[in-house]
Amino acid sequence: MSIDWVWIKNGSVTSPMGFRAGGIPCGIKKTNARDMALLFSDCEAEVGATFTTNLIKAAPVKLSMQHVRGGPVRGVILNSGNANACTGLQGITDAKEMAELTAELMGVKRREILVCSTGRIGVPLPMEAVRKGIRKVVKKINHVSGPVAAKAIMTSDTVSKTCALALQLNGRRVVIGAMCKGAGMIHPNMATMLACITTDAAIERETLQRLTYEAVEASFNRISVDGDTSTNDTVLVLANGLAGNAPLATGHRDLGKFQNALKWVMQKLARMIVEDGEGISHVVEVIVQGAASSADARRISEAISRSPLVKSSWCGGDPNWGRLMGAMGYSGAKVREELVDIYYNGLIAVKGGLVSPTPRSKLAKIVAKRSYTITLDLHLGKGDYRLLVNDLTEKYVTLNKGE
Amino acid sequence: MSIDWVWIKNGSVTSPMGFRAGGIPCGIKKTNARDMALLFSDCEAEVGATFTTNLIKAAPVKLSMQHVRGGPVRGVILNSGNANACTGLQGITDAKEMAELTAELMGVKRREILVCSTGRIGVPLPMEAVRKGIRKVVKKINHVSGPVAAKAIMTSDTVSKTCALALQLNGRRVVIGAMCKGAGMIHPNMATMLACITTDAAIERETLQRLTYEAVEASFNRISVDGDTSTNDTVLVLANGLAGNAPLATGHRDLGKFQNALKWVMQKLARMIVEDGEGISHVVEVIVQGAASSADARRISEAISRSPLVKSSWCGGDPNWGRLMGAMGYSGAKVREELVDIYYNGLIAVKGGLVSPTPRSKLAKIVAKRSYTITLDLHLGKGDYRLLVNDLTEKYVTLNKGE
Numbered sequence: 001m002s003i004d005w006v007w008i009k010n011g012s013v014t015s016p017m018g019f020r021a022g023g024i025p026c027g028i029k030k031t032n033a034r035d036m037a038l039l040f041s042d043c044e045a046e047v048g049a050t051f052t053t054n055l056i057k058a059a060p061v062k063l064s065m066q067h068v069r070g071g072p073v074r075g076v077i078l079n080s081g082n083a084n085a086c087t088g089l090q091g092i093t094d095a096k097e098m099a100e101l102t103a104e105l106m107g108v109k110r111r112e113i114l115v116c117s118t119g120r121i122g123v124p125l126p127m128e129a130v131r132k133g134i135r136k137v138v139k140k141i142n143h144v145s146g147p148v149a150a151k152a153i154m155t156s157d158t159v160s161k162t163c164a165l166a167l168q169l170n171g172r173r174v175v176i177g178a179m180c181k182g183a184g185m186i187h188p189n190m191a192t193m194l195a196c197i198t199t200d201a202a203i204e205r206e207t208l209q210r211l212t213y214e215a216v217e218a219s220f221n222r223i224s225v226d227g228d229t230s231t232n233d234t235v236l237v238l239a240n241g242l243a244g245n246a247p248l249a250t251g252h253r254d255l256g257k258f259q260n261a262l263k264w265v266m267q268k269l270a271r272m273i274v275e276d277g278e279g280i281s282h283v284v285e286v287i288v289q290g291a292a293s294s295a296d297a298r299r300i301s302e303a304i305s306r307s308p309l310v311k312s313s314w315c316g317g318d319p320n321w322g323r324l325m326g327a328m329g330y331s332g333a334k335v336r337e338e339l340v341d342i343y344y345n346g347l348i349a350v351k352g353g354l355v356s357p358t359p360r361s362k363l364a365k366i367v368a369k370r371s372y373t374i375t376l377d378l379h380l381g382k383g384d385y386r387l388l389v390n391d392l393t394e395k396y397v398t399l400n401k402g403e
Numbered sequence: 404m405s406i407d408w409v410w411i412k413n414g415s416v417t418s419p420m421g422f423r424a425g426g427i428p429c430g431i432k433k434t435n436a437r438d439m440a441l442l443f444s445d446c447e448a449e450v451g452a453t454f455t456t457n458l459i460k461a462a463p464v465k466l467s468m469q470h471v472r473g474g475p476v477r478g479v480i481l482n483s484g485n486a487n488a489c490t491g492l493q494g495i496t497d498a499k500e501m502a503e504l505t506a507e508l509m510g511v512k513r514r515e516i517l518v519c520s521t522g523r524i525g526v527p528l529p530m531e532a533v534r535k536g537i538r539k540v541v542k543k544i545n546h547v548s549g550p551v552a553a554k555a556i557m558t559s560d561t562v563s564k565t566c567a568l569a570l571q572l573n574g575r576r577v578v579i580g581a582m583c584k585g586a587g588m589i590h591p592n593m594a595t596m597l598a599c600i601t602t603d604a605a606i607e608r609e610t611l612q613r614l615t616y617e618a619v620e621a622s623f624n625r626i627s628v629d630g631d632t633s634t635n636d637t638v639l640v641l642a643n644g645l646a647g648n649a650p651l652a653t654g655h656r657d658l659g660k661f662q663n664a665l666k667w668v669m670q671k672l673a674r675m676i677v678e679d680g681e682g683i684s685h686v687v688e689v690i691v692q693g694a695a696s697s698a699d700a701r702r703i704s705e706a707i708s709r710s711p712l713v714k715s716s717w718c719g720g721d722p723n724w725g726r727l728m729g730a731m732g733y734s735g736a737k738v739r740e741e742l743v744d745i746y747y748n749g750l751i752a753v754k755g756g757l758v759s760p761t762p763r764s765k766l767a768k769i770v771a772k773r774s775y776t777i778t779l780d781l782h783l784g785k786g787d788y789r790l791l792v793n794d795l796t797e798k799y800v801t802l803n804k805g806e
Contacts, residue, residue: 056732056740086728088741088757121725122758231729308711308795309803316804322524325489326634329459337459338491354491355525392711394797400712401719 004167005261008175011164012146015177016200017242018042022140023152026133028081028119028126034152036133038141039196040075040106045240046205047073047114048212052233059084059091060115061232063099067111068236072205074112076196076236077102077134080153080181083192084117084125085231094125101131105138116194116234118155118181150179153194156399157181161272167261169245169254174201178265182273192230193220195269201258202241204249211259212237219266223274224305224389237262274388279395282314282367283388287375291383296333298385300376303331311392319363321349324376339379345372407570408664411578414567415549418580419603420645421445425544426555429536431484431522431529437555439536441544442599443478443509448643449608450476450517451615455636462487462494463518464635466502470514471639474608477515479599479639480505480537483556483584484522485529486595488634497528504534508541519597519637521558521584553582556597559802560584564675570664572648572657577604581668585676595633596623598672604661605644607652614662615640622669626677627708627792640665677791682798685717686791688776694786699736703779704790706734714795722766724752727779742782748775 014021023037049068051061067073077098084091099113106113117125150160164177180195203211216235241247248255274283286304291297304310307327313320321342328335342350344366349356366372417424426440452471454464470476480501487494502516509516520528553563567580583598606614619638644650651658677686689707694700707713710730716723724745731738745753747769752759769775 054729054732055738056728083725086725086740086753086756086758088755121728122753231732306709308799312800312803315800318804322486322489325459325524326457329457329634335458337489350489350525352491353489355489392800394800396711397715397718397795397797397800400715401721 004257005165005264008164008166010147011177012150012162013039013177013179013196013198014143014146015164016175016198018200018240019177019198020141020143021149022137022142022145023149024133024137024140026136027129028079028133034148035079035081036137037078037149037152038075038102038137039078039149039198040141041238041240043240043242044072044074045238046203046208048208048237050213050216050235052230054231056086056231058117058232059087059095060117061234062092063095064114064116064234067099067114070111072112073114073238074108075102075106076114076116078116078153078194079130079133080155081119082117082123082125083119083121083232086122087124090124094127094130097127098130098134101134102138105135114236116232118153118192118194118232121231146177146179153179153181155181155192156278157276159276161269161276163265163268165261165265167257169201169243169248169258172243172245174243174245174258175199176201176261176265178269180269180273182276193233193273195220195235195266197235197237197262197265199237199239200241200243201239202243202245202247203239203258204247207249207255208237208239211262214259215263215266218263219270222387223270224302224387271388274390277390278399279393280390281370281393282391283371284314284391285373285386285388287373287384287386288378289375289384290377290379290381292334292378292381293383294385295383297383299331299333300328301385301387303327305387305389308392311389314367314391315393317364317368319344319349319360319367324374328376334380335378336380341377341379343375346375407660408568408667411567411569413550414580415553415565416442416580416582416599416601417546417549418567419578419601421603421643422580422601423544423546424552425540425548426552427536427540427543429539430532431482437551438482438484439540440481440552440555441478441505441540442481442552442601443544444641444643446643446645447475447477448641449606449611451611451640453616453619453638455633457634459489459634461520461635462490462498463520464637465495466498467517467519467637470502470517473514475515476517476641477511478505478509479517479519481519481556481597482533482536483558485520485526486522486524486635487520487528489525490527493527497530497533500530501533501537504537505541508538517639519635521556521595521597521635524634549580549582556582556584558584558595559681560679562679564672564679566668566671568664568668570660572604572646572651572661575646575648577646577648577661578602579604579664579668581672583672583676585679596636596676598623598638598669600638600640600665600668602640602642603644603646604642605646605648605650606642606661607650610652610658611640611642614665617662618666618669621666622673625790626673627705627790674791677793680793681802682796683793684773684796685794686774687717687794688789688791690776690778690787690789691781692778692787693780693782693784695737695781695784696786697788698786700786700788702734702736703731704788706730708790708792711795717770717794718796720767720771722747722752722763722770727777731779737783738781739783744780744782746778749778
């Protein structure tokens with residue numbers, strides 16, 4: 001990918017033209033922390049979206065899936081602290097009311113408001129607090145408070161996650177802004193993660209949906225925190241067209257440029273999520289190449305990224321390639337032990353299935369780093385895949401023991 | 404299953420007639436702990452066996468698979484501390500030499516000796532120590548030292564694992580004895596676990612193989628410690644016929660009785676493995692019923708048993724059924740949220756996908772116990788499955804961080 005865009009310092013969802021946002025505490029969380037955010041476009045925005053593949057979908061996911069199908073939208077109301085999942089018909093009623101009340105106060109249609117929730121499962125929303133919160137947050141949004149909205153969607157995240165970049169399309173300046181929340185429960189095919197991406201680019205609807213899907217595939221679906229996928233995962237891309245470029249569609253000369261930029265934004269967010277994984281101490285990029293097929297390469301990287309034994313050894317800074325071999329062997333992929341090479345940051349540890357002469361002390365130095373790569377070459381074909389994964393730590397268990 | 408057998412107090416692999424065993428330290432482990440065992444039958448024994456499904460198989464597994472195919476055997480030489488896995492051609496040579504030297508000293512054929520190794524992967528066996536050990540252990544075996552052999556195959560196990568029972572076949576007393584080692588890396592389809600089962604029953608070869616397979620399926624394949632399966636898993640059943648019963652074969656009136664007893668022995672060992680899982684604090688039986696198919700029931704129980712989020716909540720004694728719903732939803736099984744019931748020790752927590760009126764304090768009391776059941780009823784069909792699983796603890800991570 002050629003880089004023909006620039007990051008915007010302190011960029012956020014309000015960096016593109018015509019987007020307002022804000023965040024407030026409304027009492028869903030017991031801590032007084034911010035727990036409600038609103039993102040709103042000054043005019044209609046086309047929307048691209050991907051939702052969790054989990055069969056147990058939270059009420060706001062079901063509602064937003066329906067709203068997205070109806071055409072352009074105006075905004076997203078988000079809350080943290082409660083997922084509104086496994087809450088039955090009451091949950092649907094509550095999600096609808098969140099959209100309804102927001103729409104009414106903002107003077108738009110209910111269908112034009114999307115809803116995202118994240119937090120504990122199985123507890124009905126405290127609707128009194130939610131109503132009060134919505135009435136308050138609509139007054140707090142403005143064209144610079146993207147970073148505040150990002151804070152309001154955090155759950156076990158330790159830092160808020162935003163970014164933005166600018167690029168030129170037909171000589172027009174176009175901006176893409178973003179916020180997300182992640183932490184635990186992240187695995188290929190999203191997880192308890194919410195991401196809202198805004199852009200002032202004009203883009204045709206089907207094209208936006210396709211680009212969204214492809215960018216998610218290359219970013220959020222390539223990370224793993226703990227192998228769990230959640231009931232609430234949502235990625236939304238809102239494009240309001242205020243940049244005034246010729247609308248992006250198949251055949252547009254700058255389509256590839258925009259597509260790359262969108263991918264960079266999502267990959268940046270995805271990396272932020274892994275680096276802020278619950279209690280983590282190491283981030284490892286697992287690169288599988290030379291597999292019999294891409295599907296096989298994916299199986300291996302996912303087996304490794306799920307193995308508590310492998311991930312514990314990363315935590316301890318142990319270059320334990322035997323556990324990588326073990327995970328590879330039960331992944332379901334084709335493997336010929338005697339052909340396997342394994343590298344840590346490019347330094348060979350295993351050659352043809354056997355320990356290499358590389359001194360263990362050199363490997364130990366690499367796995368002591370906070371971030372490094374492990375490359376597995378199977379020498380069987382052209383299949384490759386890569387995943388960004390973190391380690392399993394005592395702290396992860398401690399953080400996830402209680403509510 | 405009707406119970407028509409009795410447990411033998413302090414029973415072991417030497418409880419059946421004609422089996423000798425013993426264990427010694429030979430210096431493979433750096434700690435001076437026992438690390439070599441020999442199990443030997445006074446006469447030829449038919450053998451039933453199952454081996455790891457991991458594509459990366461240790462040298463002793465490859466060798467034993469071959470030896471088993473050749474007909475009756477006489478004994479098994481076992482070591483702990485080194486898995487002789489990912490050791491290439493040298494590993495095969497070393498495993499062969501272990502069988503060869505044992506056979507020579509015991510006056511039998513090499514093909515009649517099976518080999519089991521367990522421990523760290525990727526390090527060649529210290530053959531000087533191994534040879535010395537074999538020369539020593541052949542002199543130490545006797546008809547009562549089964550418990551000593553069980554100690555010599557431990558790795559991160561905290562207790563040695565043996566049992567034995569007696570039953571009547573055609574009015575003859577028949578004994579089944581057993582030892583195994585487990586701890587980490589246990590998941591459906593075995594794991595770094597070795598089990599040797601001995602019996603003085605006479606049983607026809609194909610029947611023994613079938614009963615072994617079925618009993619493993621109902622025991623070792625129904626437990627999960629950390630979702631990993633290893634390079635070395637082996638279950639061996641040796642039957643030397645010294646009880647003098649009419650040989651068990653298809654159609655034998657007491658075949659079912661023997662089959663049940665064999666299953667009980669393996670289930671007892673399997674439970675011992677889970678209860679001694681690395682650093683565990685809770686043992687949970689996950690029972691899935693009413694699934695659309697047994698395959699679906701299995702998918703759900705395996706997704707739950709692999710989820711670090713679910714297993715961390717067990718550690719903390721948190722009746723977090725939302726995470727169970729989440730794991731069910733991404734398991735790949737058919738699920739209709741509004742039909743799902745969830746019980747803790749028979750007490751209803753979720754009814755029709757929604758929180759039940761059962762007070763949380765009552766559920767909290769159950770999940771504080773060391774051992775309890777979780778039942779998920781999907782109300783979709785007749786598929787059921789159950790798995791015995793332990794929790795994920797800080798101690799597990801600590802134990803697996805280093806070598």
